[in-house]
Amino acid sequence: MTKKFYITSAIPYVNAAPHIGHALEFVQTNCIARYHKLVGDEVLTLCGGDENALKNVQAAEKAGSPVQEFVDKNNKLFEELTIQLNATYDVWQKGSDHAHHFPSSKKLWELCAKNDDIYQKTYEGLYCVGCETFYEREELNDQGECFEHPGKPLQTVKEKNWFFRLSKYEQQIKEKIQSGQLHIVPEKRKNEVVAFLERGLNDISISRSNERAKNWGVPVPGDPTQRIYVWFDALNIYQSGVGFGWDEKTYKKWWPADIHAIGKGITRFHAIYWPAFLLSAGLELPKNIFVHEYFTVNGQKMSKTLGNVIDPVMLIKKYGVDPLRYYFLAKFSPFNDGDFSEEEFKKTYNADLANGLGNLVARVGKLAQGLSFQLSATRLAGAPAKRVSYQQINKGAYQKALEEYRFNDALAYVWDKVKAADKHIDENEPWKLTGDVLHEVLEKSIQQIVEIATLLQPFLPDTAEKILAQFTRPTIQSQPPLFPRLT
């Protein structure tokens, strides 16, 4: 029986164009999804646009366009990136989708309310009119003003909001996490969450006045003066995208999510708030939360003000998709910050792809082509000229690595095989051989290449397919280089 496997990526803010950090998460998620597909699971992938945040409204105003138009436009850039990365999602759920997402969030709210977990309370805070946000005292300068708008004193603003009884779920969430029912990877993030829980939870505000929300976002059920706070609503995209509140059959099939892939910055929302909302609503919790770390660029944090934001689409145009996928997956540990540099990327391209895999394929392609008349009917017809099943293939340490999201270790395992294949050629010197001995040596090489390509399918889908197409037919033809060397 096939298992269902539902994986999500964090839904990005669509207030700006995507950067390489988004690309990294898309590729990691896609690699996991492809792996599960190959081992026979029925897979669904979801991502979407976090569109109901006030930041989007502010960014739209700055850009001088209507909010919906603005988020639609940015949303397209993200979807386009997933296509370029060969990492498209089955579902791309927009937060501004009135047909599916709005009723879905309404339903989540109503379930929580029914369980008596939503109540009204007056919130009082220091409000900067310029920024249109609340600040804590520690966030302000010596004069008690915000750094963006010095000279403008902050106002004490009182607002009646809807609150969620987060405190009620402290124990339950802790138990789920510690028992592994809600599995957080890596351990250090799990420990952080547990430490946070042990300090005790306060209830949180989950609505904003229409005025503050600029009438943007999902209206609070039964209170036309308020909008649902973005996080309560955004997390629910993981459910609204699979039918929650509008198609129970689909929802039942896919929920709960098997993996939420997220960046370290939003751990608390996924590991505490989200499970609490779900518990309150009487719904199942996600099974795994995979927390990855961030990129720095040339040793510095990515930021717009530093101007070191790298456009992943540009990199793909320049070097191709699979080289970028390879660099992301092979050269970084998901559990540590990694430094992205185009120089290192090019080095990796030449060392591992041009000189390594690409050259191996080229040399065997040429050796086999020169002898195709001998190989075709007699010897190659059956044995190596066949695809091997991904499920049957011996995966060894590769499999464990992949199941623990250690993409880099899995690829290192494959590259050991590339090295072994090169060695096999050098030791046997097939260019000096003829007849049966030559056939044996080349058969082995072809088998090695087919195995390598098969294992590469979740990582470098295009390349794997090209290699398999070339080497799983009776007559092998030499092909142009897979990865032309960069100078």
Added chain:
RNA sequence: GCCAGCGUAGCUCAAUGGUAGAGCAGUGCCUUCAUAAGGCAUUGGUAGCAGGUCCGAUCCCUGCCGCUGGCACCA
């Protein structure tokens, strides 16, 4: 400030209470099927700093320095 993690060869990282390993880069040799690619061999580290425990510490403990993250209604 408090808490956690990290600080190992030029670069990216690993293992380990008993005189430090890999990949890339570098160097030498071999080879020519291949994208001046490949194979073999090899140079290179006073293990952030200072103490302590131990027969012995890179690995355990303490202090300091540096980096990263967490310390809620900020996404």
